[in-house]
Every structure is written in structure tokens, then in C-alpha cells.
Amino acid sequence: MNKSWVLSQEAFDALLDWLAPEREQAGQRYEEIRARLIKIFTCRGCHEPEDLADETINRVTKRLNEIRGYFKGDHAKYFYGVANKVHLEYLRRKQPPDVMLPDVESDRLEVEFKCLEYCLDSLTADNRHLVLQYYQLERKARIDQRKVLAKELGLNRNVLRIRAHRIRATLQQCMQECLERNV
Amino acid sequence: MVIIIRSSEKGDRILRTIGNETIKTYLLGNLEEPSKTQLEERLLNDAELFEEVLVVEDELVDQYIAGRLSSDDKARFEAHFVVTPDRVRKIQFGRAFYKYLEQNDTAETPGAVQVKPSRSQFSFWQVRRPLIAFSLVAVAGFAILAVYWATLHKESSGSRRTHVITLAAGVTRSSGAGFHRETIPTDASTIELRLVVAEIRYRTYKADIQSETTRITDLMSSRTREENGEKTVVFSVATGSLPPDDYQVKLSGTDDAGQTEFIDSYAFGIAKR
Numbered sequence: 001m002n003k004s005w006v007l008s009q010e011a012f013d014a015l016l017d018w019l020a021p022e023r024e025q026a027g028q029r030y031e032e033i034r035a036r037l038i039k040i041f042t043c044r045g046c047h048e049p050e051d052l053a054d055e056t057i058n059r060v061t062k063r064l065n066e067i068r069g070y071f072k073g074d075h076a077k078y079f080y081g082v083a084n085k086v087h088l089e090y091l092r093r094k095q096p097p098d099v100m101l102p103d104v105e106s107d108r109l110e111v112e113f114k115c116l117e118y119c120l121d122s123l124t125a126d127n128r129h130l131v132l133q134y135y136q137l138e139r140k141a142r143i144d145q146r147k148v149l150a151k152e153l154g155l156n157r158n159v160l161r162i163r164a165h166r167i168r169a170t171l172q173q174c175m176q177e178c179l180e181r182n183v
Numbered sequence: 184m185v186i187i188i189r190s191s192e193k194g195d196r197i198l199r200t201i202g203n204e205t206i207k208t209y210l211l212g213n214l215e216e217p218s219k220t221q222l223e224e225r226l227l228n229d230a231e232l233f234e235e236v237l238v239v240e241d242e243l244v245d246q247y248i249a250g251r252l253s254s255d256d257k258a259r260f261e262a263h264f265v266v267t268p269d270r271v272r273k274i275q276f277g278r279a280f281y282k283y284l285e286q287n288d289t290a291e292t293p294g295a296v297q298v299k300p301s302r303s304q305f306s307f308w309q310v311r312r313p314l315i316a317f318s319l320v321a322v323a324g325f326a327i328l329a330v331y332w333a334t335l336h337k338e339s340s341g342s343r344r345t346h347v348i349t350l351a352a353g354v355t356r357s358s359g360a361g362f363h364r365e366t367i368p369t370d371a372s373t374i375e376l377r378l379v380v381a382e383i384r385y386r387t388y389k390a391d392i393q394s395e396t397t398r399i400t401d402l403m404s405s406r407t408r409e410e411n412g413e414k415t416v417v418f419s420v421a422t423g424s425l426p427p428d429d430y431q432v433k434l435s436g437t438d439d440a441g442q443t444e445f446i447d448s449y450a451f452g453i454a455k456r
Contacts, residue, residue: 036226036233039226039236040226042266042267042270043209043210043212043236044212045263046266049267076227080223080224080227112275112276112279113279113283116276116279120283135245136284136288139245139281139403162234162238168241168280169237172272172273
């Protein structure tokens with residue numbers, strides 16, 4: 001992969017100008033596109049999704065003067081086309097070794113468990129209640145009973161599902177930070 | 184959950200939909216063209232779809248940990264899904280969370296869950312009868328004292344510990360030939376039941392634990408151990424869930440084809456402290 005070209009501040013500013021007229025809106029759009037490119041590369045089984053997303057953005061930025069002249073339409077589609085080329089090049093290269101699943105019986109599991117308890121305690125009582133009840137039902141594969149839980153909490157089923165996921169994401173982030181402090 | 188995809192150019196709703204199963208197929212690397220390209224193009228523009236992908240990712244991790252993926256999906260998951268440290272962290276979190284839920288399983292159904300009333304449903308200041316209000320204050324006072332006492336007690340009892348009981352079919356391992364009642368240390372928060380099996384050949388295991396007064400059903404686990412040639416299936420139970428009593432455990436296993444078979448029965452007792 002050609003990584004000799006480096007994204008300068010000037011080039012980055014030009015990219016933001018292209019993405020949206022307002023700087024704040026452009027910055028947000030940049031973050032969205034980068035996060036979603038990372039997700040796409042991850043879902044394609046790539047081991048270095050962040051590097052591939054950055055390479056995609058760099059290539060688009062490098063050709064911005066040229067692109068502005070002829071490309072009209074959805075910016076994301078242009079990024080997507082470049083991402084496909086970057087992906088093809090990735091496939092031709094030697095693949096890094098597979099990521100190993102963590103050992104279930106490792107001592108780390110005990111630390112993870114303690115961190116999780118700490119993070120659950122740091123949630124509000126309502127959020128802790130919601131996330132524990134929701135995933136307890138998922139663990140037991142009692143999908144139909146989530147409807148009852150949603151009704152009890154005054155939410156529709158999908159709002160409950162999304163809310164549980166967001167609390168879970170907060171928990172996971174908290175646990176990661178706790179593990180970095182303790183392992 | 185079905186997401187209706189909005190056209191990025193016209194802003195109107197289009198007819199094609201993307202369901203959870205399609206996203207799951209995509210995440211496992213099995214979605215064929217042109218559906219894959221259509222999904223990815225829209226993923227770049229649709230925040231709702233992006234969040235849905237994150238939700239289905241978590242659900243897939245949970246299904247993997249619970250042993251609920253088919254053998255094909257399990258193989259795809261291990262080969263295609265676990266590709267980055269970020270995904271490994273998701274699995275690590277999922278395992279810890281699953282374990283926590285196993286050990287803290289107190290609610291059988293949502294109806295049994297004590298849902299805290301929201302401010303709009305119930306407000307102390309809306310109580311108009313002084314006697315009821317006074318009673319509530321008294322109850323609240325006792326509750327605060329109880330919580331305070333429990334906190335002190337918890338702090339004095341030190342850190343949480345796991346007490347392991349290994350069970351051979353029929354009797355407890357530590358008992359030799361006869362039936363034995365285990366004395367659980369006061370500082371143990373979790374009892375880890377290790378059920379000895381002849382071979383580990385099932386994808387998931389289920390234990391039903393029963394005494395005259397207590398019943399824990401559908402305790403699921405995919406945790407197994409092999410130590411000095413002895414194979415065990417491991418279940419974790421909160422100490423409070425097993426009060427002093429004599430228990431029988433029925434173990435069954437579910438294979439890759441989804442067939443569930445009874446494996447064996449085990450017996451043990453929890454002695455009064």
C-alpha cells in the first residue's frame with residue numbers, strides 16, 4: 001500500500017470544505033464516513049480496518065482538485081468506490097495472522113468480572129435495571145417476554161432493544177478502561 | 184427488526200428493506216452481491232442502519248457465547264467475525280457479561296421483575312393521606328437502615344469468592360462414596376458446580392437444580408474443563424440462590440444438530456453454617 005503521501009492540515013481542510021459548507025457539520029460527516037469505512041472493512045474480514053479507512057480517505061483527499069471538477073453527487077459513494085480498490089489491493093497482499101479468541105479459563109476472566117461489576121455499579125439504577133433485565137431474557141432466549149418488559153418500562157420493543165445496546169456499549173467502554181487500569 | 188432504507192439521493196423512502204437476518208448474514212461474510220454492495224453503500228449514509236449493524240453484532244456475539252449459533256454460523260463467526268482486536272474485546276465483554284447474568288439470575292419473567300415506578304407514575308408528594316405518608320417515611324427509614332447494615336456487612340466480609348463443588352454422577356466428589364453436604368464459606372458469593380462427564384461432546388449444556396423448596400431451571404453453560412483427564416461441565420450459581428438444602432442436578436446437552444439429550448443426575452447438599 002502506498003503510504004508515502006501524508007495528509008497535511010491544508011489537505012484536510014480542503015476535504016472538510018468539500019464534505020460540507022459548515023466546518024462543524026463537515027467534521028461530523030468526516031467522522032461518520034471514517035467510522036463506517038472502518039466497519040465495512042471489518043465486516044469484510046480485514047485485520048487492519050483503521051489503516052484501510054485512512055488510506056481510502058487519503059486517496060480521496062489527494063485527488064480532491066481533480067474530483068471537484070467532474071464528480072457531482074453523494075460523497076459517500078466516491079469514498080465507497082475508492083474503498084473497494086483499497087480492499088482489492090489488501091487482498092493481494094500477504095494476510096497477517098488470525099486474531100485469536102481469548103482463553104476462557106484465563107485469570108483475566110476474574111479481572112474482567114470485577115471490572116464489569118464496578119461498571120454496572122456506576123450506571124444509574126434505571127439503566128442498570130434495564131440492561132440486566134433485557135440481557136437476562138436474551139440469555140435465556142425468552143424473546144417473547146421482552147415485549148412484556150418493554151410494556152413495563154413504557155417503551156416499544158425496538159426502542160428497548162436500541163437502548164439496551166447503548167447501555168451495553170457504555171458498559172463495554174467502561175470495562176475496557178477498567179481493564180487497562182488493572183491488567 | 185426491519186429497517187426501511189431511505190434513498191440517499193431523493194430522500195424518500197424506498198420499498199426495499201433490510202432485516203436482521205440479512206445483517207447477520209453480512210456480518211458472517213455470507214451476503215451475496217448485489218445485496219452486499221447495496222447494504223454497504225447505504226451503511227455510509229444511514230445512521231439508523233449503522234446502529235442496527237452494531238446491535239446485530241452484539242446479538243451475534245451473545246448467540247455465539249450462548250452456543251446458539253448453528254455449526255456453520257459458528258465456523259463462519261470464528262473465521263470471519265473475529266478479525267480485529269475490537270471484535271475480540273466485544274467477545275471478552277460478552278463472556279464476562281454472560282457470566283455475570285448467569286450468577287445473578289433472580290428474575291424468571293418480566294412480571295416477576297420489580298420495576299421501579301417512574302416519577303410520573305408515583306410520587307411521594309402526591310400522597311394525600313397523612314397516615315399513609317407517615318407509614319411510607321417509616322418504611323423508608325427502616326429500608327435506609329437495612330441498606331446501611333447490609334453495606335457494612337458486605338464491606339466487613341471482604342472480596343467476593345467462588346466456592347467450587349465437583350460432582351460425580353450420583354454424589355459429591357469430596358464425599359467419597361456417600362452423600363455429603365457442603366459447607367459454603369461465608370465470604371463466597373458464587374458456587375461453581377463442576378459436573379463430571381465421560382466426554383465433552385455437546386455444544387451447550389443445561390442444568391436443572393432442584394430441592395424441596397428451591398428450583399433453578401434452564402441454567403445454561405458452554406464452559407467445560409479438562410484437568411488430569413477429568414472432564415467437567417461448569418455452572419456458576421449465586422450463593423444466595425442455593426439455601427441450605429439437599430439438591431438434585433439434572434444435566435442435559437445439546438449437540439450441533441440441535442438435539443438435546445439427558446446426560447446424568449447428580450446430588451449434593453448445602454449445609455447450614
